[in-house]
Amino acid sequence: MRHIISLLMENEAGALSRVAGLFSARGYNIESLTVAPTEDATLSRMTIVTSGSDAVIEQINKQLNKLVDVVSVMDLSEGEHIERELMLLKLRAEGEAREELKRLTDIFRGRILDVSDHTYTIELTGSRVKLDSFIDAIGRDLILETVRTGASGIGRGNRILKL
Amino acid sequence: MEMTGAEITIRCLQEEGVEYLFGYPGGAVLHIYDALFQQDKVKHILVRHEQAAVHAADGYARSSDKVGVALVTSGPGLTNAVTGIATAYLDSIPMVVISGQVPTFAIGEDAFQEVDAVGITRPCVKHNFLVKDVKDIASTIKKAFYLAKSGRPGPVLVDIPKDVSGQKTEFVYPASVNIRSYHPQGRGDSAQIRHAAQLMLEAKRPMIYAGGGVVLSDSSAQLTDLVRLLGFPCTNTLMGLGGFPANDKQFVGMLGMHGTYEANMAMQHCDVLVAIGARFDDRVIGNVEHFAQVPRKIIHIDIDPSSIAKRVKVDVPIVGDLKLVLTELLEVLRASRQKPDAAEMAAWWKQVDEWRVTGGGLRYKNSSEIIKPQFVIETLHKLTGGDAFVTSDVGQHQMWAAQYYKFNHPRRWINSGGLGTMGFGLPAAMGVQLKHPGETVACVTGEGSIQMNIQELSTCKQYHLPIKVLSLNNGYLGMVRQWQEFFHGNRFSESYMDALPDFVKVAEAYGHIGMRIDKPADVEPAMKEAFSRKNDLVFMDFRTDSTENVFPMVPGGKGLSEVVLAEDL
Numbered sequence: 001m002r003h004i005i006s007l008l009m010e011n012e013a014g015a016l017s018r019v020a021g022l023f024s025a026r027g028y029n030i031e032s033l034t035v036a037p038t039e040d041a042t043l044s045r046m047t048i049v050t051s052g053s054d055a056v057i058e059q060i061n062k063q064l065n066k067l068v069d070v071v072s073v074m075d076l077s078e079g080e081h082i083e084r085e086l087m088l089l090k091l092r093a094e095g096e097a098r099e100e101l102k103r104l105t106d107i108f109r110g111r112i113l114d115v116s117d118h119t120y121t122i123e124l125t126g127s128r129v130k131l132d133s134f135i136d137a138i139g140r141d142l143i144l145e146t147v148r149t150g151a152s153g154i155g156r157g158n159r160i161l162k163l
Numbered sequence: 164m165e166m167t168g169a170e171i172t173i174r175c176l177q178e179e180g181v182e183y184l185f186g187y188p189g190g191a192v193l194h195i196y197d198a199l200f201q202q203d204k205v206k207h208i209l210v211r212h213e214q215a216a217v218h219a220a221d222g223y224a225r226s227s228d229k230v231g232v233a234l235v236t237s238g239p240g241l242t243n244a245v246t247g248i249a250t251a252y253l254d255s256i257p258m259v260v261i262s263g264q265v266p267t268f269a270i271g272e273d274a275f276q277e278v279d280a281v282g283i284t285r286p287c288v289k290h291n292f293l294v295k296d297v298k299d300i301a302s303t304i305k306k307a308f309y310l311a312k313s314g315r316p317g318p319v320l321v322d323i324p325k326d327v328s329g330q331k332t333e334f335v336y337p338a339s340v341n342i343r344s345y346h347p348q349g350r351g352d353s354a355q356i357r358h359a360a361q362l363m364l365e366a367k368r369p370m371i372y373a374g375g376g377v378v379l380s381d382s383s384a385q386l387t388d389l390v391r392l393l394g395f396p397c398t399n400t401l402m403g404l405g406g407f408p409a410n411d412k413q414f415v416g417m418l419g420m421h422g423t424y425e426a427n428m429a430m431q432h433c434d435v436l437v438a439i440g441a442r443f444d445d446r447v448i449g450n451v452e453h454f455a456q457v458p459r460k461i462i463h464i465d466i467d468p469s470s471i472a473k474r475v476k477v478d479v480p481i482v483g484d485l486k487l488v489l490t491e492l493l494e495v496l497r498a499s500r501q502k503p504d505a506a507e508m509a510a511w512w513k514q515v516d517e518w519r520v521t522g523g524g525l526r527y528k529n530s531s532e533i534i535k536p537q538f539v540i541e542t543l544h545k546l547t548g549g550d551a552f553v554t555s556d557v558g559q560h561q562m563w564a565a566q567y568y569k570f571n572h573p574r575r576w577i578n579s580g581g582l583g584t585m586g587f588g589l590p591a592a593m594g595v596q597l598k599h600p601g602e603t604v605a606c607v608t609g610e611g612s613i614q615m616n617i618q619e620l621s622t623c624k625q626y627h628l629p630i631k632v633l634s635l636n637n638g639y640l641g642m643v644r645q646w647q648e649f650f651h652g653n654r655f656s657e658s659y660m661d662a663l664p665d666f667v668k669v670a671e672a673y674g675h676i677g678m679r680i681d682k683p684a685d686v687e688p689a690m691k692e693a694f695s696r697k698n699d700l701v702f703m704d705f706r707t708d709s710t711e712n713v714f715p716m717v718p719g720g721k722g723l724s725e726v727v728l729a730e731d732l
């Protein structure tokens with residue numbers, strides 16, 4: 001099963017490699033991993049999308065908690081949560097296709113960030129599924145470049161991951 | 164007063180009450196060696212190879228309740244230490260390793276003797292630090308000792324660049340540590356403890372499976388009280404030996420791959436299994452599928468949540484420090500009016516005792532012609548009254564020592580279980596002997612293993628360490644040979660140790676006493692002679708039967724009941 005795990009860790013050199021190293025050393029899957037400092041500059045927030053049996057996910061949670069640099073861990077997928085990913089796409093946009101691409105972008109509530117004679121650069125945020133369906137709708141032939149951040153997640157309502 | 168980073172480092176060790184620092188100098192730690200030179204509180208032990216420094220610190224820690232400390236230089240000094248660090252990591256041994264690093268301004272430039280120490284050791288330390296500012300040295304070392312010793316113990320590396328150890332700052336040793344992201348569990352959950360107690364009292368076929376955690380947390384007394392109070396059978400893992408007295412009638416021996424038949428059968432057939440500071444290692448429960456086939460309730464007490472439910476499903480997990488959990492469990496049990504059902508217990512013991520007979524116990528056929536390795540260990544036990552510190556290397560000799568030296572006290576059996584590091588025995592014995600100057604320290608080794616750190620005979624000479632080395636010289640990498648005999652059609656690929664040195668001469672060359680023993684009749688007299696030499700290191704080269712195998716044996720990947728007993732072959 002796919003899980004989205006959120007964690008707070010010390011914003012220190014090497015902390016990221018401890019997490020990444022844990023996943024590779026123990027053979028856990030990583031679908032995506034995002035990390036950046038929080039409003040408290042001493043802390044980083046990381047979102048990891050992984051998959052595995054219940055037993056594997058339990059071990060992942062325990063092993064992450066065991067890392068000395070990790071302050072707290074939450075398996076967002078255990079409850080109500082919001083998941084967003086940012087995607088930047090560079091598309092071949094020529095002739096009639098330009099209109100159609102703009103229309104699709106509007107439908108998906110994306111934004112055109114940059115325009116050249118032959119290209120559009122588009123920004124889109126949403127769930128993984130939404131981004132995937134946008135790609136499907138455009139068709140792979142027109143895609144020149146794809147940049148995805150991987151999912152960031154946050155709990156709904158009172159589910160708060162704090163120090 | 165301002166002090167250099169190097170002086171601060173040594174001051175911190177003094178503050179931590181470090182008696183011995185095992186190390187080897189080099190460019191990146193010259194400041195630290197200079198600071199060492201100018202004090203006499205921390206005694207430095209100069210080993211002959213950095214791996215040995217770490218194993219010696221490790222042996223020191225295992226035989227006491229203190230943190231072992233080692234000091235190595237950057238680059239090759241650090242890489243040599245890695246095997247020792249990994250050895251300590253897999254057996255959860257509290258240790259602080261200080262390594263020198265190239266100066267901060269040179270880091271990342273492939274500088275002379277630069278390796279990414281933090282990167283290389285990351286997977287085999289509890290935690291590690293690169294200290295980039297002299298102001299952080301004291302607080303980092305304080306944290307390192309705290310992390311090494313608290314919770315599930317483990318090695319912690321502190322990497323100090325040369326310029327940092329040369330710079331000056333005010334010395335302040337923090338009185339306490341607070342790491343906001345680190346809170347090892349103390350007491351266990353009381354509701355879970357009561358639940359466990361109830362299950363234990365209602366058990367029909369209970370079994371206590373106690374591991375290294377009992378030794379690490381100094382909870383042998385609590386474990387012994389618990390086992391005796393309940394009257395249950397008790398087994399120990401290789402790491403737990405001595406945690407429960409081997410001479411107690413409730414002890415069913417070690418379990419696992421080379422465990423006794425009765426211990427393994429009781430593991431398979433119990434209805435309530437109480438795992439105490441043991442981690443269901445693959446060498447212990449064999450094939451998990453087979454293990455899980457027999458339904459039972461499992462209670463698991465461990466300070467590390469990730470040890471629980473890692474390989475087997477657990478019904479009552481209790482996360483906490485063993486000493487506190489066992490103490491509370493004992494209180495609950497003593498307060499309860501219920502007792503284990505006497506009839507059920509009698510029937511269960513009858514079954515266990517039958518297994519003792521069917522399995523035939525630990526046994527071998529002694530000979531008057533050729534020395535049997537088991538006989539050497541039995542003689543060692545007899546002559547030392549079961550009270551020696553016994554370190555071992557890795558291989559058949561290790562298993563025979565574990566099986567035939569009946570440990571009645573914790574911290575007496577010092578071996579590398581998790582990593583299985585050949586070369587561990589002699590340097591570990593140095594740490595043990597330094598910690599226990601007047602005591603008998605025996606290093607049981609093989610002609611293969613001893614050669615992995617034989618240079619330490621020189622260290623033993625320098626510091627007058629009267630270790631007794633018992634080399635069970637079977638002329639083979641015996642454990643490898645055994646697997647080749649059983650599973651590879653007797654194709655003894657590279658397991659024969661050709662061109663062995665004359666170990667008597669080797670010992671003598673290092674300034675020690677060497678003895679070669681060929682005949683069973685000479686085993687006891689030779690050992691008596693050796694042990695009477697209280698101030699000398701004696702190297703005993705026992706020429707043992709090269710075809711002897713370790714029994715019982717549960718082949719790798721098999722279930723615990725698929726054991727090969729001695730008579731089957």
Ligand SMILES: Cc1cc2nc3c(=O)[nH]c(=O)nc-3n(C[C@H](O)[C@H](O)[C@H](O)COP(=O)(O)OP(=O)(O)OC[C@H]3O[C@@H](n4cnc5c(N)ncnc54)[C@H](O)[C@@H]3O)c2cc1C
Pocket residue numbers: 253254255314315316373374375376377379380399400401402403417418419420421422439440441442443444446447464465466467470483484485486557558561562579580581582583584642
């Ligand atoms: C050649 C060879 C053969 C072997 N054959 C066998 C064999 O037949 N049988 C066998 O048993 N082993 C055998 N081993 C050893 C095996 O590989 C493991 O090292 C060993 O079984 C692990 O022991 P353990 O489960 O007691 O765990 P340890 O590695 O000792 O772990 C200790 C556990 O206790 C916990 N703990 C630590 N401190 C505390 C505390 N304060 N409170 C609570 N919990 C705590 C830790 O978190 C950990 O889970 C063999 C090794 C070799 C090299």
Ligand SMILES: Cc1ncc(C[n+]2csc(CCOP(=O)(O)OP(=O)(O)O)c2C)c(N)n1
Pocket residue numbers: 556557558559560561583584585586608609610611612613635637639640641642643
């Ligand atoms: C450093 C290292 N290399 C290889 C091994 C694999 N190994 C395990 S036991 C063994 C043989 C040990 O031979 P010896 O020390 O003579 O002991 P014996 O088994 O003969 O008693 C080997 C090679 C190991 N455990 N450690």
Ligand SMILES: [Mg+2]
Pocket residue numbers: 558609610611635636637638639640641
């Ligand atoms: Mg051998």
